[in-house]
Amino acid sequence: MSLRSLGPAFIKLAQWAATRRDLFPPTICDALSDLHSSVPPHPHTHTLDTLGSLRQDLDVREDEVVGSGCVAQVYKGLYKGKTVAIKVVHPHIKEQIESDLNLISVVASILDSIPFIGLHWFALPDAVGEFGDLLRRQTDMTLEYEELVKFRDEFKDGPLKISFPEPIMATPEVLVESFEDGTPISEHYGKGKELATPLLSAFLTMVFRHSHIHADLHPGNVLVRPNGTLVFLDVGIAARLGREDQTNLRDLFRAIVLNRGIEAGKMIVDRSKKSDCADPDEFARKIAQIIGEFHESRSKGLTLGAVKIGGLLGRVLELCRSHGVLLEPAMANVVLSTIVLEGLGRSLDPD
Numbered sequence: 001m002s003l004r005s006l007g008p009a010f011i012k013l014a015q016w017a018a019t020r021r022d023l024f025p026p027t028i029c030d031a032l033s034d035l036h037s038s039v040p041p042h043p044h045t046h047t048l049d050t051l052g053s054l055r056q057d058l059d060v061r062e063d064e065v066v067g068s069g070c071v072a073q074v075y076k077g078l079y080k081g082k083t084v085a086i087k088v089v090h091p092h093i094k095e096q097i098e099s100d101l102n103l104i105s106v107v108a109s110i111l112d113s114i115p116f117i118g119l120h121w122f123a124l125p126d127a128v129g130e131f132g133d134l135l136r137r138q139t140d141m142t143l144e145y146e147e148l149v150k151f152r153d154e155f156k157d158g159p160l161k162i163s164f165p166e167p168i169m170a171t172p173e174v175l176v177e178s179f180e181d182g183t184p185i186s187e188h189y190g191k192g193k194e195l196a197t198p199l200l201s202a203f204l205t206m207v208f209r210h211s212h213i214h215a216d217l218h219p220g221n222v223l224v225r226p227n228g229t230l231v232f233l234d235v236g237i238a239a240r241l242g243r244e245d246q247t248n249l250r251d252l253f254r255a256i257v258l259n260r261g262i263e264a265g266k267m268i269v270d271r272s273k274k275s276d277c278a279d280p281d282e283f284a285r286k287i288a289q290i291i292g293e294f295h296e297s298r299s300k301g302l303t304l305g306a307v308k309i310g311g312l313l314g315r316v317l318e319l320c321r322s323h324g325v326l327l328e329p330a331m332a333n334v335v336l337s338t339i340v341l342e343g344l345g346r347s348l349d350p351d
Contacts, residue, residue, distance in 0.1 A: 008070035009100030041068040046091045087175040101132045138236045145170035147235040154210045161229040162202045180231045182223030192348035211241035245330040259295045261288025276324030283323045310339040
């Protein structure tokens, strides 16, 4: 209740914390994940003032709000007679977020400087910086426009039936994109075998080929067109893997696939930039046990429907937390996105 009563940065921070199971216990993450990002829409007069000269090409009606989040709200409107989605940031959002972030940063620095409470391995100032950069990017609609352009270009000639909204125009406060008709992917649960494969293939393509990941692929951000094409919405949260991240991910993936559990465990510790692991050998043995269980299950002929990848990855995150091994943000994004995607894929096709 306290977080809901504070500013958008605090709600976003809680949502972000809910995804960092390598940092926080499952009970805290589960509680924070209940926070909703929906907020009351801002006054229509603010939308009209923000649109300014764009109003000559746009028709936006007060009763056509289709969603309102922490940072912006979305209208179904018209651009030169064509139906579009219009995203408008909330009033004073940037000033409010900077004020919130200043307070959060001060608290993080104080906690980080107190030696006897043992929070230094959390790297709180760095985490707040990471979170602040993520949140600031979401307040600039020109950056989401650029992400849409890049995602559309990456998937335009591929074999997968994946699409993204077409960006039409953007200012820092307004994004105009094609309005996508389709049904929520949640309506296809249990009968979407033909959807599960392109969904997961698209994610793996983002990770291993493009190193550019839509990091918010929850069911509410995926639509299904009548022809079976999947449409990915809301690309404001995107992760990029740098060269070092790519190398680490591929090396770790190779060790897991080849059942080299000890090597994988040591790699996680050695390549962590922030680690307080008192017994790296024990950590590596426990990682090897998890990886061994996966390979043993597969050797018995069990399908991926019977092998819960999300559960195994959740145990890896819990090990990292309990042994003081901090995952790099990019790696944590990939692991957590995998867990979310597995849940969605399993809902579509249990096998």
